[in-house]
Amino acid sequence: MNRTRGFWRSGDPFIWLTGGAVALALLMVTGLIALILVGGLGHFWPGAVLRAHLADGRTMTGQVVQREAVPGKPGEHRIKLKVANRDVSGADFQWVDEARLVQREYPPEVVVIERTEWGPFIGTIKEVREGGRAIATGPEAGWLELTRRLPAARQARADLKRLEKGEIGRINHEQEQVRLQLRRLELRGVVSGPEVEAVRARLGGLQARYQELAARAAELRNRHTASVLVTTDDGTEKDLALALLVDAYRPNAMGLAAKSRHYAGKVWDFVSDDPREANTEGGVLPAIFGTVMMVFIMSIVVTPLGVLAAFYLREYARQGSFVSAVRIAVNNLAGVPSIVFGVFGVGFFIYFVGHSIDRWFFPEALPTPTFGTGGILWASLTLALLTVPVVIVATEEGLAAIPRGLREASLSLGATKLETTLRVVLPAVMPSILTGLILAMARAAGEVAPLMLTGVVKLAPSLPIDGFWPFVHLDRKFMHLGFHIYDVGFQSPNVDAARPGVFATALLLLLIVVVLNLFAIGLRNRLRRKYAGAAI
Amino acid sequence: MAGPIQLRVSANQSAAPEPVLEAPMVEIERLCLWYGTKQALKDVTMSVPKHRITAYIGPSGCGKTTLLRCLNRMNDLVDGVRITGTIRIGGSDIHEPSQDVTELRKRVGMVFQKSNPFPKSIFENVAYGPRILGVGGRADLDGVVERSLRGAALWDEVQDRLHDSALSLSGGQQQRLCIARAIAVEPDVLLMDEPCSALDPIATARIEELMLELKNSYTIVIVTHNMQQAARVSDYTGFMLLGELVEFGITRELFTNPRDKRTEDYITGRFG
Numbered sequence: 044m045n046r047t048r049g050f051w052r053s054g055d056p057f058i059w060l061t062g063g064a065v066a067l068a069l070l071m072v073t074g075l076i077a078l079i080l081v082g083g084l085g086h087f088w089p090g091a092v093l094r095a096h097l098a099d100g101r102t103m104t105g106q107v108v109q110r111e112a113v114p115g116k117p118g119e120h121r122i123k124l125k126v127a128n129r130d131v132s133g134a135d136f137q138w139v140d141e142a143r144l145v146q147r148e149y150p151p152e153v154v155v156i157e158r159t160e161w162g163p164f165i166g167t168i169k170e171v172r173e174g175g176r177a178i179a180t181g182p183e184a185g186w187l188e189l190t191r192r193l194p195a196a197r198q199a200r201a202d203l204k205r206l207e208k209g210e211i212g213r214i215n216h217e218q219e220q221v222r223l224q225l226r227r228l229e230l231r232g233v234v235s236g237p238e239v240e241a242v243r244a245r246l247g248g249l250q251a252r253y254q255e256l257a258a259r260a261a262e263l264r265n266r267h268t269a270s271v272l273v274t275t276d277d278g279t280e281k282d283l284a285l286a287l288l289v290d291a292y293r294p295n296a297m298g299l300a301a302k303s304r305h306y307a308g309k310v311w312d313f314v315s316d317d318p319r320e321a322n323t324e325g326g327v328l329p330a331i332f333g334t335v336m337m338v339f340i341m342s343i344v345v346t347p348l349g350v351l352a353a354f355y356l357r358e359y360a361r362q363g364s365f366v367s368a369v370r371i372a373v374n375n376l377a378g379v380p381s382i383v384f385g386v387f388g389v390g391f392f393i394y395f396v397g398h399s400i401d402r403w404f405f406p407e408a409l410p411t412p413t414f415g416t417g418g419i420l421w422a423s424l425t426l427a428l429l430t431v432p433v434v435i436v437a438t439e440e441g442l443a444a445i446p447r448g449l450r451e452a453s454l455s456l457g458a459t460k461l462e463t464t465l466r467v468v469l470p471a472v473m474p475s476i477l478t479g480l481i482l483a484m485a486r487a488a489g490e491v492a493p494l495m496l497t498g499v500v501k502l503a504p505s506l507p508i509d510g511f512w513p514f515v516h517l518d519r520k521f522m523h524l525g526f527h528i529y530d531v532g533f534q535s536p537n538v539d540a541a542r543p544g545v546f547a548t549a550l551l552l553l554l555i556v557v558v559l560n561l562f563a564i565g566l567r568n569r570l571r572r573k574y575a576g577a578a579i
Numbered sequence: 580m581a582g583p584i585q586l587r588v589s590a591n592q593s594a595a596p597e598p599v600l601e602a603p604m605v606e607i608e609r610l611c612l613w614y615g616t617k618q619a620l621k622d623v624t625m626s627v628p629k630h631r632i633t634a635y636i637g638p639s640g641c642g643k644t645t646l647l648r649c650l651n652r653m654n655d656l657v658d659g660v661r662i663t664g665t666i667r668i669g670g671s672d673i674h675e676p677s678q679d680v681t682e683l684r685k686r687v688g689m690v691f692q693k694s695n696p697f698p699k700s701i702f703e704n705v706a707y708g709p710r711i712l713g714v715g716g717r718a719d720l721d722g723v724v725e726r727s728l729r730g731a732a733l734w735d736e737v738q739d740r741l742h743d744s745a746l747s748l749s750g751g752q753q754q755r756l757c758i759a760r761a762i763a764v765e766p767d768v769l770l771m772d773e774p775c776s777a778l779d780p781i782a783t784a785r786i787e788e789l790m791l792e793l794k795n796s797y798t799i800v801i802v803t804h805n806m807q808q809a810a811r812v813s814d815y816t817g818f819m820l821l822g823e824l825v826e827f828g829i830t831r832e833l834f835t836n837p838r839d840k841r842t843e844d845y846i847t848g849r850f851g
Contacts, residue, residue, distance in 0.1 A: 455691075
């Protein structure tokens with residue numbers, strides 16, 4: 044009796060309880076991160092290709108992606124093979140019961156080919172052709188020829204893309220400018236005369252340049268006539284143009300070093316490339332760019348707004364029931380569902396502010412909206428609104444923690460209140476402001492719902508920053524990693540093929556949030572060191 | 580338990596301070612102050628002589644700090660304060676509408692109970708006031724900083740680390756830095772609110788020494804809990820109780836021959 048009492052009074056159970064809470068939280072976080080890591084990092088590893096001989100004489104070739112117990116048949120397992128060749132067989136994945144497997148084989152000559160369209164292709168090289176004529180026959184000679192020619196083909200595709208996106212894109216842009224200029228003149232009532240003629244003359248020049256570039260592009264496209272003939276398990280032959288191939292590798296013939304190299308290359312492609320095939324293949328560069336830029340714009344807006352509001356509430360406003368009410372309202376704003384902010388963003392920023400801007404500044408583009416539709420600016424402003432309570436609360440707490448003596452010291456030296464605020468209070472509260480900003484950024488980077496209403500798209504044709512004046516296009520729609528996860532994971536026509544991409548994107552989003560936070564935390568710690576011991 | 584506290588607060592015995600014969604720097608007349616409905620100062624009238632150290636003693640909550648903070652209008656910052664009566668410093672009424680508060684505070688410097696250096700370098704702490712006053716040139720600032728630090732007897736200890744954080748100094752050094760910061764704007768009056776209450780005896784002795792040096796150039800008003808300190812450094816002492824200035828006079832006389840029973844009780848340690 045006495046011993047149990049002593050045990051309770053010792054406080055040990057409470058220590059165990061508190062420790063347990065931490066352990067549980069840690070376990071869940073670790074589990075989440077492990078899940079993302081495993082799912083995301085495994086995606087790029089060139090897995091071995093299995094050729095499965097079935098009892099009925101058929102063969103199936105593909106990468107094993109999953110193994111599970113057969114429902115209803117205890118003790119039996121089945122494997123999921125990624126057989127690819129969507130255009131030939133119709134499905135990327137096949138389930139194979141292990142009971143029906145006669146023989147497993149890992150043939151080294153099997154090649155995995157990544158294409159710009161229709162997903163990967165798995166098969167055996169029969170021959171490589173140039174202009175319809177075979178120049179290398181058989182898996183070995185064909186593989187050598189293919190690897191020799193692939194870099195040039197890839198280069199040609201890059202050239203073509205540069206031509207189309209760069210120079211032809213520039214002409215399209217200028218054409219649009221000319222059209223807008225004409226429209227502007229028309230709105231002023233000028234429909235003929237020297238001004239209009241001058242603009243029209245520019246149009247003619249552009250037309251001629253466009254024809255020339257289009258011809259060059261066509262020539263580039265036709266120059267590479269090489270193709271590779273690949274056979275599948277059932278003997279179907281497929282002629283794949285080299286110009287449309289992204290990559291080719293033979294996983295069963297690769298050593299660990301080669302696989303690692305391949306892996307690194309794939310990871311790099313993922314973060315540096317544009318997406319392909321409804322976002323299920325290729326990279327996520329535009330989404331990374333959009334996410335980071337949006338967070339930056341949001342930070343630029345939310346920091347001054349939140350800090351100024353907090354200064355007024357804490358330094359100037361007469362503390363009373365009204366200020367308390369404002370404070371409660373601000374705190375509660377942080378609890379409003381983010382989709383509500385999205386709706387507000389659409390209603391206020393896009394329909395009201397955006398349409399007004401369009402009417403006043405871009406009448407020539409109407410009825411095509413410029414700012415009167417979702418864009419990175421409106422999305423950032425909506426998020427700024429969403430996160431401003433966080434900054435206000437953090438700054439206010441920082442202000443409250445500044446010792447009164449510090450302000451009085453400044454005032455007693457003849458400084459005005461403004462001088463005191465700017466020279467003493469603001470530097471001392473800086474770490475708190477950054478804390479608020481860190482929390483705001485973390486929240487903003489992970490928010491998706493309001494963005495879906497205010498400017499995020501599945502695929503943005505161009506980045507918000509490019510080489511055309513004024514270089515930063517805040518009216519443009521953009522891509523976002525969070526939305527990318529949703530889109531790829533739940534809106535994709537080919538969910539199985541896209542799933543690893545979801546994990547990889549989630550991992551990337553996590554990394555970006557961590558990097559942004561580390562940056563801000565580093566800055567805060569530097570300031571803290573500078574003002575160490577400021578609490579007097 | 581201490582003996583019963585007996586306070587005789589009667590009208591006929593209320594403050595009739597002995598007039599100070601020296602030239603007054605600060606003149607306080609019939610000063611009353613309320614925090615909301617609570618009266619903190621009751622009809623205080625006195626003069627602080629120029630280039631002397633004047634001390635206020637009294638138990639906690641007697642209003643001595645409030646009185647001190649009236650002199651540079653620091654009480655303006657407190658919500659719900661009401662003041663009647665007049666305070667003249669150097670002949671001009673500090674409550675005149677034409678009186679610029681920041682101007683007043685430049686003339687009346689203050690050192691606080693807890694040392695409160697800014698979280699900046701030693702140099703920047705001292706240069707803060709002159710910068711506000713518009714002293715911009717590096718050479719000018721260097722001169723002011725050195726002069727002030729020498730004035731506060733801190734120069735020898737910090738001259739080779741002027742750009743270190745002020746918070747790296749010891750408590751006594753920090754308090755002397757605050758004194759240097761206050762005299763950098765060359766005030767006429769220096770208010771000290773229990774400047775040694777958080778310091779050890781050695782640091783306290785140094786500050787007291789410093790005060791005796793400073794009184795050649797400044798009029799010093801000090802609030803202290805420590806009667807020995809008041810006896811050691813001050814020329815004049817006022818005893819305050821419950822918002823009233825009970826007795827004011829030359830320090831030696833007040834301690835050796837108090838005219839009021841309450842003063843006697845306090846300095847002999849019967850209460851407080």
